[in-house]
Amino acid sequence: MQNPRLVAFDLDDTLAPSKSPIDPRMAALLVRLLDVAEVCVISGGQFAQFTMQVVDNLADVDESALARLHLMPTCGTQYYRHSAGEWQQVYAENLTDDQKWRALAAVEAIARELGYWESETWGPILEDRGSQITFSALGQAAPVAAKTQWDTDGAKKTALRESVQALLPDLEVRSGGSTSVDITRRGIDKAYGMNRLAELTGIPLDEMLFVGDRLDENGNDYPVKALGVDCVAVENWNDTAAFLDELIPTLAIVRP
Ligand SMILES: [Mg+2]
Numbered sequence: 001m002q003n004p005r006l007v008a009f010d011l012d013d014t015l016a017p018s019k020s021p022i023d024p025r026m027a028a029l030l031v032r033l034l035d036v037a038e039v040c041v042i043s044g045g046q047f048a049q050f051t052m053q054v055v056d057n058l059a060d061v062d063e064s065a066l067a068r069l070h071l072m073p074t075c076g077t078q079y080y081r082h083s084a085g086e087w088q089q090v091y092a093e094n095l096t097d098d099q100k101w102r103a104l105a106a107v108e109a110i111a112r113e114l115g116y117w118e119s120e121t122w123g124p125i126l127e128d129r130g131s132q133i134t135f136s137a138l139g140q141a142a143p144v145a146a147k148t149q150w151d152t153d154g155a156k157k158t159a160l161r162e163s164v165q166a167l168l169p170d171l172e173v174r175s176g177g178s179t180s181v182d183i184t185r186r187g188i189d190k191a192y193g194m195n196r197l198a199e200l201t202g203i204p205l206d207e208m209l210f211v212g213d214r215l216d217e218n219g220n221d222y223p224v225k226a227l228g229v230d231c232v233a234v235e236n237w238n239d240t241a242a243f244l245d246e247l248i249p250t251l252a253i254v255r256p
Helices: 024-036 047-053 097-114 144-150 155-167 190-201 222-226 237-254
Strands: 006-009 038-042 069-072 078-083 086-092 126-128 133-136 171-175 180-185 208-212 230-233
Touching (some): 038 190, 047 078, 069 190, 078 190, 097 133
Parallel strands (some): 038 069
Antiparallel strands (some): 078 086, 126 133
């Protein structure tokens, strides 16, 4: 696409290694991009993850630039904007207590049945993120090296996702990061988030660009592609940085 008004990014394995802070090179690129476009980060992680991985690492970013940064944690089921010096929640699509209980029970039962319920983990396997239940096979704080080893071909996440989805027909089950499966209300995924973003910013979807590492059919970025948004597929943050090195100068010409 020529000159997108808004560039949206997945977080884990697109802007940074899973659950890790962005590299200073990526931080500098995002600050430059905020000068010439609106920027959105939409990911399965919680808001605190966004601040730790992205926002806290943006050096020399002023209020007007932060006002152009759109944060959509937990697959766009929450939306935050920066105004009056702080991050403010615009909306949150929370699960009901009954939906949470059924999601937690189903994912644990299937993980145990398939032999994926690990006994040695880094923190809890299950997490209630309000609008999303997240299963992380090795725990929330597992090191990247251990996580990349756990499911190298993605077969475990796919098997888990399919079996849990069959038990929860009224909810949405998606594979998230390298070891994670996310459960949200049905119809609420990154495509939902992008639609809400278009509605709330007034920027049409055909003037947006999305960058993600899981645009394959089983990936949590796929709904954005299926929605018809122009997408750029990357394998890691280095690919994203290389893409931004080319995109930012072209946007700077049309929006000096
Ligand atoms: Mg990702």
